[in-house]
Amino acid sequence: MSANTSTSPTPQQIHWEENGVQHTARWRSEAGMPPPKRVVIADDRTNADVAYRLACEGTALLWRGDFQNARQLLQALARRADHKSKPAKKTKPAKAPATPTEAFHLHRQAQSQRARTLAMLLLPFEDGYTLPLRRAPDVQLACNEAYGRFEEPFVASLRELLGVIGAHEWRRTGVEIPALGARIHPYYGVFSPVRGEYVQLVAEAPLPQDTSLAFDIGVGTGVLSAVLAQRGIKRVIGTDQDPRALSCARENITRLELEQRIELKVADLFPEGRAPLIVCNPPWVPARPSSAIEHAVYDPESRMLRGFLSGLTDHLAPRGEGWLILSDLAEHLGLRPRAELLAWIETAGLKVVDRIDVRPTHPRAADASDPLHKARAAEVTSLWRLAAA
Structure with missing residues (x-):
């Protein structure tokens, strides 16, 4: 499961006035936020309440003070944003959402x-990802990994940095994967x-009986391709559209010394040909991403x-299986009923x-303060073994 990223062909610009002089710089936002239309200069003297009001x-x-003070200001803004979301004790409690979908x-x-409010605290970056701020850390390596090398000056939010x-x-230390007995190192x-x-x-x-080949649709970090190869699949082809994901998967596969058995290809879903096993872990919630x-x-x-379901029969070898890894969280949120999923499976000529x-065992499933706790507590993750009907 990967993140598809897209970049604008024409870099956006941010404009501000400082000391009576008009300035312009490249604007960067991985979340796709447009450059703010109004920018003021802030520094160590800026009051958190004033900053929060302006951000809202x-x-x-645009920060010109001490870097560590900027981090403290961001934390203060976050506290104010979180406090605002909680009703005051003396006020009438907010009406509970009528449905899980509304929630x-x-x-x-x-x-x-x-996110929009906290993204209003901006930092100036000079050539080579240098931050011209007191006590600023060296972020060149981190920015090179996320954005690429040799970046011109730009402005971005502290939160994004x-x-x-x-x-x-995460990339340096990796994530321990018990099924691999190794660590996977995700990219930004x-x-x-x-x-x-x-x-x-x-x-x-x-x-399946035939372990000669498997397709991993949406390879992401390469973790599922690696698991399949370690289980004895002789050849795995992983596909993705995202250059970051393909680079990430390639590095992880090389670390695990599986590059002779796993091939990566740029593709929207399926590669050419058929395979006895096709695995896909698509995004689990049908909603519009904002970053x-x-x-x-x-x-x-x-x-x-x-797309995976409708194309599966055309790419399965005889007696082959498609493995769909999917959470039912969308069902508990009322976003996609189980009957709809079953209808798509049947319409695709699958059984x-x-x-x-x-x-799931992640902490949010047991967090009663989570607004979506009821749905998360009921969530089940499934591996659907599908075959041609």
């Missing part, structure tokens, strides 16, 4: 508003396999899911051979 109004603050959309709306730094740490913008239950399903499901990494979680109108279920 859509006015960005989901309200939650997404609140997340989006929070912290995400880039966090991704660099590529979904990290931190939810191990779906990997374990692929590690334990009974393989690069969310492409791995949200699948607008179930495009990838429906369900078996379904292997597992309950």
